[in-house]
Amino acid sequence: MLWRWGCRCLLRVVLVPGPSLPSDSRRLILLNMRRSAAPSQLQGNPFKKPKFISPARxxxxxxxxxxxxxxxxxxxxxxxxxxxxxxxxxxxxxxxxxxxxxxxxxxxxxxxxxxxxxxxxxxxxxxxxxxxxxHSAPKEITVSKGQEEKPDSLVKYFSVVWCKASKKKHKKWEGDGVLIVKGKSFTLKDLEGKDIGRGTGYKLKELEKIEEGQTMMIGGKEIEVMGIISPDDFNSGRCFQFGGGCSAILSSSQAAKKCFSNPFKSVCKLSSKENKQNSFQSCKPRHxxxxxxxxxxxxxxxxxxxxxxxxxxxxxxxxxxxxxxxxxxxxxxxxxxxxxxxxxIDPHLVYYLRPHQKEGITFLYECVMGMRVNGRCGAILADEMGLGKTLQCISLIWTLQCQGPYGGKPIVKKTLIVTPGSLVNNWKKEFQKWLGIERIKIFTVDQDHKVEEFTKSPFYSVLIISYEMLLRSLDQIKNVKFDLLICDEGHRLKNSTIKTTTALISLSCEKRIILTGTPVQNDLQEFFTLIDFVNPGILGSLSAYRKIYEEPIIISRQPSASEEERELGEQRAAELTCLTGLFILRRTQEVINQYLPPKIENVVFCRPGALQIALYRKLLNSQAVRFCLQGLLENTSHLICIGALKKLCNHPCLLFGSIKEKESNSTWDESEERNLYEGLMNVFPADYNPIMFTEEESGKLQVLSKLLAVIRELRPAEKVVLVSNYTRTLDILQEVCKRHGYAYTRLDGQTPISQRQQIVDGFNSKYSSDFIFLLSSKAGGVGLNLIGGSHLILYDIDWNPATDIQAMSRVWRDGQKHPVHIYRLLTTGTIEEKIYQRQISKQGLSGAVVDLSKTSDHIQFSVEELKNLFTLHESSHCVTHDLLDCECTGENHTGDSLEKLPVSRNCQLGPHQQKSDSLKPLSMSQLKQWRHFPGDHLNLTDPFLERIRENVSFFFQNITNQTTAI
Ligand SMILES: Nc1ncnc2c1ncn2[C@@H]1O[C@H](COP(=O)(O)OP(=O)(O)OP(=O)(O)O)[C@@H](O)[C@H]1O
Ligand SMILES: [Mg+2]
Known part of the structure; x- marks a missing residue:
C-alpha cells in the first residue's frame, strides 16, 4: 500500500476527537499534505530503513x-x-x-x-x-503499561506516517510509525520502538472506525493511517522493520513485492557500518x-x-x-x-562498448565467477591485437569492485595487473580514459613509487606493476590479498620454469586472467602451462596430460600416422578444445574492421645495393658457410652466418662495424667468426667509414628514404612508425632522420619505463611535431597504441611472425583517423625473403600465430633448409612470388578471388589445418590473393609505391576496408 500512496497529495477530512483531547487535536482538520519525507515514502525500499533492535533483548x-x-x-x-x-x-x-x-x-x-x-x-x-x-518482539510495545490486563483482541495496530502538527499548507511527513490503539488510548511509536506520542479519552466508537487513509492529531503530531498491522507482525517486530506499512495487510511476500516494485529509484549507498547492519538489505541492482x-x-x-x-x-x-x-x-x-x-555493467561504459567487448565482458565475468567451469575462476582472453582487451578488463574490474550477485556485495576489493614495463602507464591511462580519475584509485609501481605505498594505503584498489618489478617486490605483493589477477601479454607465462611464472603461481589469488594477442597454440606443453596457470589442475597432472592429449595429438599429426592414430589425435584435440574453450576466448581483427579506416598492407621487395650483393656473395663463399652446409660445424655456427647476412641486408655498415669490433677482441684469432669474415673487409672500399654510410649502399634504406620523403610531401600532417628488431639498426635510421631534418622520437630497451608512456602520448598528440617514431619491436612491439602514426614501416623481419604481427598492429587500432599504410621491407632474393616464406608457410601450417619468444636459436634447420637459406637469388624479381605457383606473368595480378579459398584464422586447437582442401599452406594461398606486380609495372595507382618503384623489384598489396580514396 505504501507505494500506492507514495507520491500523491492528499486531501482528507478527518475524525472529530472527543472533548477531552487537547485543543489542537480537537479541531476538524483539513489536511493537504505532501508525503515525501517519511522514509517509506522516500525510498520505496523498506530494507533501507534503520533496523529495529528489540529493546527487550x-x-x-x-x-x-x-x-x-x-x-x-x-x-x-x-x-x-x-x-x-x-x-x-x-x-x-x-x-x-x-x-x-x-x-x-x-x-x-x-x-x-x-x-x-x-x-x-x-x-x-x-x-x-x-x-x-x-529478532524477538519488542516487549515494551506488546505489553506496555495499562495494556497487559486487556485481551489482545481489544488492541489494534496501525502503520502510520507522522509529522509535527503545523498549520502550513504543504506539510511533509517526517517518519513512519506504529499506532497502538487500546481502549480509549493511543500510543504512537517510531520505528525504533520509542514512544513519540500519546493520547487518551477518545470515544470507543470513534476508535473502532479508524481506517486506512484516515488522518488525525495525536500528542501534537499529525498522523495518517497507512494500514492495519496484524498482532503477529507487531509481536514479531517485523512491522518496525518495514515501516509498518507493508506488513499487516500484505503477506510477507506480497509486501516484499510491493517494496521492490520500483527497485531502481535509487542506488544503495550505505556507509560501511550501515552495510554491516544491513547486510541483507542491499538487494537492488546498482544500475x-x-x-x-x-x-x-x-x-x-x-x-x-x-x-x-x-x-x-x-x-x-x-x-x-x-x-x-x-x-x-x-x-x-x-x-x-x-x-x-x-x-x-555501468551504462556509462556500455555506451562505448563494441558488441564483441560486451560479449568479452560477459565471458570474463562468468569465468571469474566460476560459472563456466565449476569452481574454476580463470580465463584467457586471446583477442587479436587492438580489440580492446584493456577496456574489457577495466569494465570487469569496475563491475566486480562495486557489485556482486549476492546481496549486491562487491566481489573484488583489490586487483593486481601485471604487464610489460612499457604498458604500465598505458593501463593507468586507459583506466582514466574510461572511468575518469575518481571512480577507481590506481597505483602504478615504478622507481619512485614502491609497492609498500600501496600496501599501506587503503586508498588504492588496483595495483599495476611490470613483470620485472613484480619479481623484485614479490614478498610485499604476497602480503596483499588480491582478489583478481590480470596478466597482460601473458603468453610469457608459457614456460613454467621461468621465475615470473613461478612467482605468479605462488600468489594465492584464485581469479586469474591472461590477456594475449598472440597465444601459444603450437606447443602443447606451453599451452598446458598457460591453462594450468589460470585454472590450476583442470587438465590434471602434466604427466597425465601428456599421455591423454599431447602424445596422441602429436602422433596424429605426423605423416606416418595410421588412420586410427589420426582419428584418436583429432578426437583428443577436439576434446581439449572443447574443455579449454569454456574459458578461452579469441576474436579476430575482423570484428572491429568496420570501426577502422582502410588498411593498405604492402610487402616491398627491395633490390639490394651493389655493395650488398658483393658482400653477400663473399659471405656465402666463406669457409664457415661451406662447413655449415657440409654439417661440419658446431650446432650454432649457422646462427652466426644468418646473423651476418641479416645485418648485411639492413646495411653493410652494420656488418663492417661488427667485424671491426670482433677484430679488436683478443679472442679473434680462435673465433669461429674468422672463418666467416675472412677477406670480407677487402670488399668494402678502402676508405670505408661506417659513420659516413650512404643510403645507396642498402636497397632497403634507399626505399625507406624515398618513402619518408613521399609521405612527407603528400601527407604532411601524417606520421610514421619505423620499427626494427635491432637498436644498432635504429641508430642508422635515427641518423637518416637527422640528415633529412625529420623530427623523431625513439623508444627502445634503454628507454626508462617511467618515460615510455610520455613518449607515446607525445607522439600521439596532434600537437606533436615528431614525424617519426623509432620503435624497437622487442621493447615496444606489444600492447602500445601508436595511433598518432598512420604509416608503419617494418624495416626488418623476425623469425617469429608473431613479433612482426604485433609490431604491425600498433597503428591500425581504435582511434585511428587516417587510412593506415603498412610497409614490410624485404631485400629481394636474400635471407629475408626466406624468413618471410618460412613465416607465412609456418603460419599456414599451424593455422595459428606462434609463440613470441621463439627466435632462430630455437629453430632446427636441416642441411637442405640451410642450403636454401644460404642461396642468393640474384636474377629473381621475387622468389616468394616464384614459389606461389601463380599463373600470372607478374604483371599487376589482382589476385584470385578471396571467396575461392577458406580464410580461416581460427587460433584454437582443433583438427589440423592441413586437412583443409588447399594443398598449399593457407597463408601462402592468401598471399597469392593479394594484388601483386613488379616494380617496373606501368600503371601503379598507389602514389607512394609509384615514388619508390625505382629500387623495388616486386610488390604485394592488400587493402582492407577499402573506400574510394586512399
Ligand atoms: N569501444 C571502444 N571505443 C573506442 N576506442 C576503444 C574501444 N575499445 C578500445 N578502444 C581503444 O582501442 C585501443 C586499443 O585497445 P587495447 O590497447 O586495449 O587493445 P588490446 O586488445 O590490448 O591490443 P594489444 O593486444 O595490442 O595489447 C586503445 O586506444 C583503446 O582505448
Ligand atoms: Mg593490450
Missing part, C-alpha cells in the same frame, strides 16, 4: 547471527545433498527462497515474470525469514537492468546468447546484465544466503 552478536545462519545453511546442504533442492522448503529458516529453477539460469534475459518470481519475492523472503529468527538507453550495433551479441543456449526474447537491448548464478553456484558461493541481485 540484547542484540545478537554477529557470531550468534552467523551461527544461526550456518545451521540454516547446513539444513539446506543436507537437502541439496539429497538432491532435494528443487523441492520447495517450507521451513522458513532454510534458504529455499534462493533456489531458482532453470529459468533463472537463462540469466542475461530476465523477463518481468522472472524478476517478480525470483529476484523480488525470493530475495525478500530471505530477509524476512532471517529477521524473524533473529537499471531494463534501461533503454543504447542500441546494440549488430547481431553478434544475440548470436552469442543463442549459442550459449540463452533466450533472446525480451532481451533488454540496452543494458548489459550478467548471468545470474544458478542454484549450484549459490550453494557454493552464497553461504550467507544473500538475496540474488542483478549485476549490471
Amino acid at each position: 540484547s542484540h545478537p552478536s554477529p557470531n550468534e547471527e552467523v551461527a544461526k545462519l550456518n545451521s540454516d545453511i547446513k539444513l539446506f546442504e543436507v537437502a541439496a545433498n539429497k538432491n532435494n533442492f528443487l523441492q520447495p522448503q517450507n521451513d522458513p529458516r532454510t534458504c529455499n527462497f534462493n533456489l531458482p529453477t532453470k529459468e533463472c539460469a537463462k540469466g542475461i534475459n530476465h523477463g518481468d515474470n522472472y524478476r517478480e518470481k525470483y529476484c523480488l519475492e525470493a530475495s525478500t523472503k530471505t530477509t524476512l525469514d532471517l529477521h524473524h529468527t533473529v 537499471d537492468p531494463y534501461a533503454p538507453r543504447i542500441h546494440l550495433e549488430n547481431e553478434s551479441f544475440f548470436w552469442l546468447l543463442r549459442n550459449l543456449g540463452r533466450s533472446t526474447e525480451n532481451l533488454p537491448p540496452d543494458s548489459l546484465v550478467m548471468l545470474r548464478p544458478d542454484k549450484n553456484h549459490q550453494w557454493l558461493f552464497n553461504k550467507n544466503c544473500f538475496p540474488v541481485v542483478d549485476v549490471v
